[in-house]
Amino acid sequence: VQQVFKQLFYVISAVALNNLLLRKDVCSWSTGMQLRFNISQLEEWLRGKNLQQSGAAQTLEPLIQAAQLLQLKKKTSEDAEAICSLCTSLTTQQIVKILNLYTPVNEFEERVTVAFIREIQMHLQKRNDPPQLLLDFKYMFPVLLPFNPSSITMDSIHIPASLNLEFLKKV
Secondary structure (H helix, E strand, O other), X not given: OHHHHHHHHHHHHHHHHHHHHHOHHHOOHHHHHHHHHHHHHHHHHHHHOOOHHHOHHHHOHHHHHXXXXXXXXXXXXXXXXXXXXXXXXXOHHHHHHHHHHOOOOOOOOOOOOHHHHHHHHHHHOOOOOOOOOOOOOOOOOOOOOOOOOXXXXXXXXXXXXXXXXXXXXXX
């Protein structure tokens, strides 16, 4: 059950983040607020179902960071440092793409300046990020089956003659 929900939450996170990276109309402060609220509802549901150890919440981390990126101030070099230290689950390409797509929804907000985006790129150039922009929403986590050793010892096993396994010998 835990593995199923981890996979499900990964798909939710990947599809939502990919939509955020591809659609300019959703890259805004208000979308960041809405995303963060919805993610907190999912996290609360996991806690309520006692699934917090499943790893499902960790699969939401890139989406959480993208939502926080939309909500952070984007003006000073201190803001750039905060963004770089906060967005560890996002690649440099994803951070820059979100900043480029950021669209103010009211007159109190400003567009992200090119100089600010260049400063972010300078801070993040030390990272060894994969060159991918979008998350692979078809990625499948490996299924882990727990090993439960049998309490029956090999000495006590009787092999019926009807199986024609005479070549097996007890040692």
